[in-house]
Amino acid sequence: MKIAVLAGDGIGPEIIAQAVKVLDALRRDGLELELEHAPYGGAGYDAHGDPLPEPTLKLAKQADAVLCGAVGGPQYDALPRAQRPEQGILRIRKALGLFANLRPAFLFEELAGASSLKPELVAGLDILILRELTGDIYFGEPRGWRTNARGEREGYDTMLYSESEIRRIAEVGFQAALKRGRKLCSVDKENVLETSRLWREVVKDVAKNYPQVELSHMYVDNAAMQLVRNPKQFDVIVTGNMFGDILSDEASMLTGSIGMLPSASLDANNKGLYEPAHGSAPDIAGRNIANPLATILSAAMMLRYTFNLEAAARRIETAVKKVLAQGYRTADIHATEMRRVGTGEMGDAVVVALKT
Ligand code: NAD
Numbered sequence: 050m051k052i053a054v055l056a057g058d059g060i061g062p063e064i065i066a067q068a069v070k071v072l073d074a075l076r077r078d079g080l081e082l083e084l085e086h087a088p089y090g091g092a093g094y095d096a097h098g099d100p101l102p103e104p105t106l107k108l109a110k111q112a113d114a115v116l117c118g119a120v121g122g123p124q125y126d127a128l129p130r131a132q133r134p135e136q137g138i139l140r141i142r143k144a145l146g147l148f149a150n151l152r153p154a155f156l157f158e159e160l161a162g163a164s165s166l167k168p169e170l171v172a173g174l175d176i177l178i179l180r181e182l183t184g185d186i187y188f189g190e191p192r193g194w195r196t197n198a199r200g201e202r203e204g205y206d207t208m209l210y211s212e213s214e215i216r217r218i219a220e221v222g223f224q225a226a227l228k229r230g231r232k233l234c235s236v237d238k239e240n241v242l243e244t245s246r247l248w249r250e251v252v253k254d255v256a257k258n259y260p261q262v263e264l265s266h267m268y269v270d271n272a273a274m275q276l277v278r279n280p281k282q283f284d285v286i287v288t289g290n291m292f293g294d295i296l297s298d299e300a301s302m303l304t305g306s307i308g309m310l311p312s313a314s315l316d317a318n319n320k321g322l323y324e325p326a327h328g329s330a331p332d333i334a335g336r337n338i339a340n341p342l343a344t345i346l347s348a349a350m351m352l353r354y355t356f357n358l359e360a361a362a363r364r365i366e367t368a369v370k371k372v373l374a375q376g377y378r379t380a381d382i383h384a385t386e387m388r389r390v391g392t393g394e395m396g397d398a399v400v401v402a403l404k405t
Contacts, residue, residue, distance in 0.1 A: 050082050050356055053112035055089035055105065058125075058134060059329025060339035060392075061118025067341035067396025068116060068348040071368075074400045075361055085112070089141075090120025090134035090329075100137030106144055109322075114355040115141070116348060117324035122331045134329075142182055147314035147322055148214070149221045150180040150293065151350070154280075154300035154310065159373040163305030163382045166277060171303050176283045177225055178300055180293025181218040182314055184210050185244075187290050208244045210289065215248050217317070219255040222287030226262045230284035234265045236272045236292055248289065269296070276300055301326055306381040308340030311347035313354050321355045323347040333380075337391040340379040342369055345399055368402035375402075 052072075056065040069084065076082050087105040088096040096102065100120065109115045120134035130136065141147075156164065156174040164171045189207030197203050219235070226233040235252045237245035249266055256264045267275065269292045275282065276296065280303050288296060301307045310326035325343030333339055346369060353362035377398045378387040390398065 050080075050114075051112045052082060052084050052351070053105075053108045053115045054084050054086045055109070055115060055117045056086065056092070057089050057118040057120040057329060058091040058122045059119060059331045059334040061090070061092075061120065061329055063335070063337065063392045064325065064339055064341040064344040065116070065118040067392060067399070068344045070396045070400050071345050071365060071403065072348055074403050075364075080358070080361060089117065090137045091122050091125045092120075093137055094125065094128070094132055094134065098132070100132060100134045101140045101144075106141065109141060109145060113320060114351050115145070115322040116344075116351060117322060118344065119325060119327060119329040121329045122334075139187075141322065142314060143188075145320065145322060146183070146316040148181060148183045148317075149218055149315045150182040150297075151225070151313045151315065151354075152178045152180065152293075152297040152300070152310065152326055153312075153350075154178065154297075154304050156304045157309070157370055157373050159370070160305040160309065160382055162384060165302050166280075171280065174280055174303060176280060176300065177229065177285045178293060178297045179218065179222050179225060179285060179287045180297055181210075181214065181287075181289050182293075183290075184214045185290030208242065208291075210244050210248060212247065212251050215251040216255055218287060219252045221315070222252075222285055223255060223259040223262050226285045227259065231261055232263045232265070232284035233259075234267055234272070234283055234286045236267050236269050236286055236288035236296065238269050238292070239266070240268060244289075252287070272296060273299060276303070297326065306340060308343055308379065308381045309346070310343050311350050313347070313350045315354060319355055321351060323351040323355075337393055338380045339392050340381050341392050341396050342379075342399075345369060345396070364403060365399070368399045371402040371405070372398040 056062040093102045161168040186208040189209035192206045239245040239249045307327040315321045349362040349365035352358040376388045
């Protein structure tokens with residue numbers, strides 16, 4: 050089981066080091082994992098002049114799974130678009146065919162007080178947002194700037210989904226719902242967008258093969274509202290790239306901190322790229338205060354989805370729950386009566402909890 054480890058920029062190296070500690074502990078217990086590191090994002094640009102250097106892409110293709118930190122930083126903001134760290138993310142997703150992005154929004158009961166919503170609205174929250182990752186307005190052509198007939202500049206993008214792209218993400222959605230609460234909510238903007246009209250029709254068609262799953266449809270504006278009004282009504286949400294980008298960040302806040310949320314991006318064979326839902330947090334990089342739990346939980350998702358090691362995945366998740374119950378908190382989830390710890394100490398605490 051070979052894992053490409055791409056730490057990236059900002060807090061990336063600090064949080065990845067904690068996930069590696071946890072995986073190393075499992076290796077000592079006999080799990081046969083091979084880890085190989087490579088530069089990516091701004092670090093890739095610094096080393097090779099490219100946010101996704103050829104050797105890194107080669108390693109990612111050879112590996113069974115990819116574990117990433119995060120990329121980006123103000124020092125790269127002035128670079129031409131093709132060299133910006135974030136291009137590394139888009140390119141690796143495309144190159145590996147990672148079309149399904151799974152973002153669980155799960156509230157550890159110990160953190161109910163850290164949510165921006167009232168505890169009773171979020172207690173027991175466990176939803177999965179499934180975002181299509183390789184299509185939609187982020188990739189549709191044509192796109193660009195032009196000058197219109199009045200001599201004024203216009204910017205334009207193309208929202209585009211093919212039937213097969215909708216069908217394959219819908220399949221993942223129904224399959225995920227089958228393994229969970231058997232409810233799937235498809236989010237679109239069918240009242241105004243042609244893309245969404247096709248989306249809804251295809252999702253309904255796929256639903257015919259899944260009579261056990263209760264399918265509903267919701268407009269994205271309503272979904273944004275329902276996520277803060279009554280988030281527990283959802284089980285699995287499936288949606289396109291742009292709507293999913295926004296809704297998954299919104300859902301992350303329900304769980305207290307973006308520092309708690311893992312994510313997985315899968316191809317058609319469950320090869321995956323696993324990374325925290327947050328970015329490289331340059332504002333806190335190098336200070337040993339970032340929360341590493343999202344990255345550690347991403348490693349757990351990797352064991353579950355790519356390697357089918359459910360017991361090992363649960364072992365990590367249980368260890369995380371244990372350290373939270375013991376009162377360990379990084380700054381982002383800290384409350385006065387708790388034990389405030391740094392990034393490294395949190396990683397160490399999870400390793401200790403794995404054994405008890
Ligand atoms: P961000 O997620 O990096 O940070 C937003 C806020 O959350 C900041 O205040 C940060 O300190 C805090 N935060 C994030 N992760 C945390 C953690 N683990 N522990 C504690 N606090 C945490 O988003 P941003 O500030 O909009 O972007 C910063 C950089 O990250 C940009 O260059 C952006 O392009 C990049 N980015 C990368 C990815 C990725 O690599 N997948 C995703 C989003 C943003």
